[in-house]
Amino acid sequence: MKQAIIDFVNSTTDPPSPSFVFREDRIAVFDQDGTLWVEHPMYTQVIYCLERVPTVVAERPGLKNVEPFKTVLCGDQEAMAKLSMRDLEKILAATLSGMSVEDFSAEAKKWLETAKHPRWNRAYTELAYQPMLELLLYLRHNEYKTYIVTGGGQDFVRVYAQPVYGIPPEQVVGTAGGTKYGYGKDRKPFLTKEPKLILNDNNAGKPEAIHLMIGRRPYAAFGNSTGDREMLEWTGAGAGARLKMLLLHDDATREYAYGPAQGLPDTKVGTFTPALYDEAKKNGWTVISMKNDWKRVFTFEK
Amino acid sequence: MKQAIIDFVNSTTDPPSPSFVFREDRIAVFDQDGTLWVEHPMYTQVIYCLERVPTVVAERPGLKNVEPFKTVLCGDQEAMAKLSMRDLEKILAATLSGMSVEDFSAEAKKWLETAKHPRWNRAYTELAYQPMLELLLYLRHNEYKTYIVTGGGQDFVRVYAQPVYGIPPEQVVGTAGGTKYGYGKDRKPFLTKEPKLILNDNNAGKPEAIHLMIGRRPYAAFGNSTGDREMLEWTGAGAGARLKMLLLHDDATREYAYGPAQGLPDTKVGTFTPALYDEAKKNGWTVISMKNDWKRVFTFEK
Numbered sequence: 001m002k003q004a005i006i007d008f009v010n011s012t013t014d015p016p017s018p019s020f021v022f023r024e025d026r027i028a029v030f031d032q033d034g035t036l037w038v039e040h041p042m043y044t045q046v047i048y049c050l051e052r053v054p055t056v057v058a059e060r061p062g063l064k065n066v067e068p069f070k071t072v073l074c075g076d077q078e079a080m081a082k083l084s085m086r087d088l089e090k091i092l093a094a095t096l097s098g099m100s101v102e103d104f105s106a107e108a109k110k111w112l113e114t115a116k117h118p119r120w121n122r123a124y125t126e127l128a129y130q131p132m133l134e135l136l137l138y139l140r141h142n143e144y145k146t147y148i149v150t151g152g153g154q155d156f157v158r159v160y161a162q163p164v165y166g167i168p169p170e171q172v173v174g175t176a177g178g179t180k181y182g183y184g185k186d187r188k189p190f191l192t193k194e195p196k197l198i199l200n201d202n203n204a205g206k207p208e209a210i211h212l213m214i215g216r217r218p219y220a221a222f223g224n225s226t227g228d229r230e231m232l233e234w235t236g237a238g239a240g241a242r243l244k245m246l247l248l249h250d251d252a253t254r255e256y257a258y259g260p261a262q263g264l265p266d267t268k269v270g271t272f273t274p275a276l277y278d279e280a281k282k283n284g285w286t287v288i289s290m291k292n293d294w295k296r297v298f299t300f301e302k
Numbered sequence: 303m304k305q306a307i308i309d310f311v312n313s314t315t316d317p318p319s320p321s322f323v324f325r326e327d328r329i330a331v332f333d334q335d336g337t338l339w340v341e342h343p344m345y346t347q348v349i350y351c352l353e354r355v356p357t358v359v360a361e362r363p364g365l366k367n368v369e370p371f372k373t374v375l376c377g378d379q380e381a382m383a384k385l386s387m388r389d390l391e392k393i394l395a396a397t398l399s400g401m402s403v404e405d406f407s408a409e410a411k412k413w414l415e416t417a418k419h420p421r422w423n424r425a426y427t428e429l430a431y432q433p434m435l436e437l438l439l440y441l442r443h444n445e446y447k448t449y450i451v452t453g454g455g456q457d458f459v460r461v462y463a464q465p466v467y468g469i470p471p472e473q474v475v476g477t478a479g480g481t482k483y484g485y486g487k488d489r490k491p492f493l494t495k496e497p498k499l500i501l502n503d504n505n506a507g508k509p510e511a512i513h514l515m516i517g518r519r520p521y522a523a524f525g526n527s528t529g530d531r532e533m534l535e536w537t538g539a540g541a542g543a544r545l546k547m548l549l550l551h552d553d554a555t556r557e558y559a560y561g562p563a564q565g566l567p568d569t570k571v572g573t574f575t576p577a578l579y580d581e582a583k584k585n586g587w588t589v590i591s592m593k594n595d596w597k598r599v600f601t602f603e604k
């Protein structure tokens with residue numbers, strides 16, 4: 001795995017190489033949840049939204065007895081685990097819109113400073129994968145511009161992408177809602193987050209968003225789930241050397257084990273299907289085994 | 303005008319200055335048509351679209367006797383000048399969608415290599431303003447990241463932004479349609495340009511697109527028309543030193559004269575209203591007079 005990365009970087013940055021890529025064209029894209037940091041038992045942003053429900057209901061008491069807000073307010077973990085995708089979308093829309101973009105960032109930042117992952121009892125931002133942080137640095141050292149291309153909320157990830165990954169806001173591409181320009185007191189302009197979806201940055205939405213936000217095809221793409229398939233395909237369909245890698249979560253001891261590829265337990269969060277595994281093998285994409293390929297998973301490990 | 307720029311740059315890049323801005327936060331945004339290059343008598347992209355109508359009609363003969371395509375095919379300049387915004391939108395949708403993103407770029411590039419502006423008989427790409435090219439270089443030299451934020455088509459401007467302005471595709475924000483991911487022969491993936499509008503990068507759409515695409519507030523903004531008002535307001539509403547500039551086209555001899563601000567002739571292309579002029583004066587935005595402030599307009603001038 002490490003050798004595949006080094007070979008790719010050497011072949012694209014060494015001027016006499018037939019696969020040489022000009023500095024300005026060196027684009028590498030990374031999925032975030034499950035690729036750069038932990039996504040189990042649930043995406044961090046969904047936890048943020050669920051924990052924000054009481055605040056939203058306090059502001060809009062009409063939601064108190066309306067599902068799915070009622071279930072979330074009860075705090076019944078079993079009932080919450082059964083919420084449908086449609087229910088989750090309602091919760092996301094209610095908790096991620098209606099405020100100014102600055103208020104949203106300030107609240108998300110505050111939450112991230114205190115919220116802890118239930119298993120490690122550490123801040124979510126400490127749960128970035130050490131080998132991926134090294135990879136980001138190595139690629140940037142070789143003048144690759146590193147982007148996050150996430151199904152998660154663009155505004156949410158932008159809050160911590162710089163301190164955690166060294167990736168500035170403009171290099172975070174994610175699922176995004178619209179904003180609305182308006183004026184407050186003293187005619188001071190502000191942008192309000194709207195519930196209208198502009199980019200659904202999953203599956204085919206990933207290459208579409210890459211075109212919109214970056215405008216050129218990446219040379220390297222990293223993912224871990226079926227939602228990253230099209231991004232890797234799109235990257236691989238370009239001419240010359242292109243690096244495509246998928247992280248397989250097969251390490252229940254140090255992190256989590258889920259697939260259902262390779263007989264791993266099935267999951268709705270970061271699904272890696274056997275079909276994706278077969279496509280990877282067929283197309284020469286590298287599948288990284290967390291268990292076998294990573295000496296260390298987290299920075300805080302000894 | 304020159305001094306205002308130098309003062310701004312010094313105050314935001316000199317570490318002991320109270321207005322010092324960290325390198326990574328230095329964002330400068332430029333409207334394109336009428337700010338970086340000539341937009342009269344008509345936006346270059348609209349001319350491209352009009353000239354592309356015969357090709358589109360050859361592919362879709364059903365459009366031959368349908369307005370506004372019929373008028374464009376006749377080549378009646380007077381009738382074409384009277385086309386409504388709705389008619390132009392139909393032409394834009396028909397000529398800017400339906401092809402792969404690569405085919406579109408290749409066609410636009412080819413057109414730009416041969417098309418000539420009627421007044422100067424020079425390529426449109428030679429009609430970038432020399433003082434603005436210098437300004438882009440000066441800002442970048444001071445580690446400002448320069449962006450185009452244009453009402454023009456994002457994919458169109460990205461074709462030439464790098465060679466003309468030194469601005470890479472990912473730093474071009476513009477009016478953008480959706481794309482659709484699909485597969486051709488051999489399951490090779492491609493993106494098709496769709497007629498669906500995702501970003502209308504004019505007026506309030508400019509700060510909205512800046513939030514989506516860049517994710518932070520610019521420190522400097524340059525425009526020339528009423529469509530840039532909100533972008534300058536949004537820039538100016540940030541804390542610290544912020545540079546806001548509008549170019550007034552008051553030089554019929556060397557370029558064009560239009561407003562209707564300051565008693566200049568009225569126009570539908572790049573309108574600079576008296577209300578915008580008043581807002582500029584009230585808020586301390588600098589109005590650049592092409593006639594008085596620019597020694598040279600174009601690079602090809604002696």
